[in-house]
Amino acid sequence: MKKVGLIGCGAIGTVLAEAIEHKIVICDELVIFDLDQSKAQKLKNSMNFPVKIAETLEELLSAKTKVIVEAAGQRAVQEYYSKLLASEAELIFMSTGALLNLNLADPRIHFPAGAIGGLDALASASLAGIKEITLTSRxxxxxxxxxxxxxSIVxxxxxxxxAKQFPREMNVAATLALTVKPVKVKVCVVSDPAVTRNTHEIQVxxxxxxxxxxxxxxxxxxxxHTSALAAWSAIKLLQKLIEN
Ligand SMILES: NC(=O)c1ccc[n+]([C@@H]2O[C@H](COP(=O)([O-])OP(=O)(O)OC[C@H]3O[C@@H](n4cnc5c(N)ncnc54)[C@H](O)[C@@H]3O)[C@@H](O)[C@H]2O)c1
Structure with a gap:
């Protein structure tokens, strides 16, 4: 029986659960955990698919899911990281800002491109040498x-x-930093009332x-705070890991 675990039943968690319900990701059961139990209950009630609510992280871990997706926040990663690593699951982290100071050597640790893309080209270029990389988020x-x-430049x-100052909004910056490290990524964040879309421009x-x-x-x-693309990039990565 293929199971997926989900920590965090907010915007990303809900889109991901719906992708499972619509069989974009094929599994048999979704096990969900949220500190706010009403969020987990609401998600379960909305789903026409087998969903089990875990009341604690330990209960989620004991369900022995093949993959666990974190879509909860940087503090959740800091708090749960060692327990998650002690499980046998493949791990997808959305809150990449929390990964910056952690040891990521375990091959079960994954993060999607999130609200951006092109990480393959950046990772390739970083092998040869990146001279300068700048992210402008508007x-x-x-x-x-x-x-x-x-x-206004904020x-x-x-x-x-x-990623520290904008823990919910600047995971994109963290994802870039993780991809090209040890090269330093320059970041400019612009708060602009004229835009409706979250825009990320990366110059390399x-x-x-x-x-x-x-x-x-x-x-x-x-x-x-969250772009729809972030949820879909988690779905794509989950699809790959669950099919392996
Ligand atoms: N990598 C990227 O490009 C990218 C893009 C967008 C968002 N994100 C990050 O993904 C995460 C989820 O985003 P979202 O938009 O779904 O957030 P959200 O606020 O809509 O949902 C988060 C959910 O997690 C729950 N939660 C919070 N702390 C928890 C904990 N310690 N244990 C269990 N549940 C907890 C909350 O109750 C909430 O239901 C955030 O950290 C966000 O910054 C990453």
């Missing part, structure tokens, strides 16, 4: 919990600090050329 103030009426610095100068990558993502309707 979001509506609502998506950054800001209230500015004019365009952060300039490096990815590690961006490397040993043998340049790259420009641009993503303009619709925010998730239930959670403007």
């Amino acid at each position: 979001k509506n103030p609502k998506a950054l919990a800001k209230t500015n009426k004019e365009e 952060y300039e610095g490096y990815a590690e600090e961006a 100068k490397w040993q043998y050329g340049e790259m420009q990558l641009r993503f303009a993502n619709d925010p998730h309707p239930d959670n403007p």
Whole structure:
């Protein structure tokens, strides 16, 4: 029996569960855990698919799911990391900001490209040598919990600090940093009332050329901090791991 475990039944968790219900990911049971039990109950009630609610992380782990997807937050990763690693499951982490200071040597640790893409090209270029990589993220103030009426730069610095200052919004910066490390990723975050989409522009100068990558993502309707693409990238990775 193939089971999937899910930590966090918010925006990403719900899209992922629906993909399982619609057989985009083929498994027999979904085991869900959320600190807020009402979120887990709401998700279970909405699903026409076998869903079991775990009341604790330990209960989720004892279900021996093939894959566990974390879609809960950086603090959840910090708190659960060693227990998750002690399980036998393949692990997908969405809150990549929390991975920056952790040992990721275990091949069962995975993170999807999330709200961006092109990590294959970046990883390839980083082998030859990246000279400079810059991420400019432009979001509506609502998506950054800001209230500015004019365009405003709200952060300039490096990815590690961006992921700390914007733990919900700057996992993209962390994902880039994890992909090209030890190269430092420069980050600029712009709060712009004129935009509705979460836009990420990545400029790279490397040993043998340049790259420009641009993503303009619709925010998730239930959670403007999150782009729909992030959930779909988790679904794609889950599909691959569950089929193996
Ligand atoms: N990698 C990326 O590109 C990317 C993109 C978007 C979001 N994210 C990250 O993915 C995570 C999930 O995003 P979301 O939009 O679904 O968030 P969300 O706020 O909609 O949902 C999070 C859910 O997790 C639950 N939760 C919080 N702490 C928990 C804990 N310790 N244990 C169990 N459950 C807990 C909450 O009750 C909530 O239901 C966030 O950390 C977000 O920053 C990553």
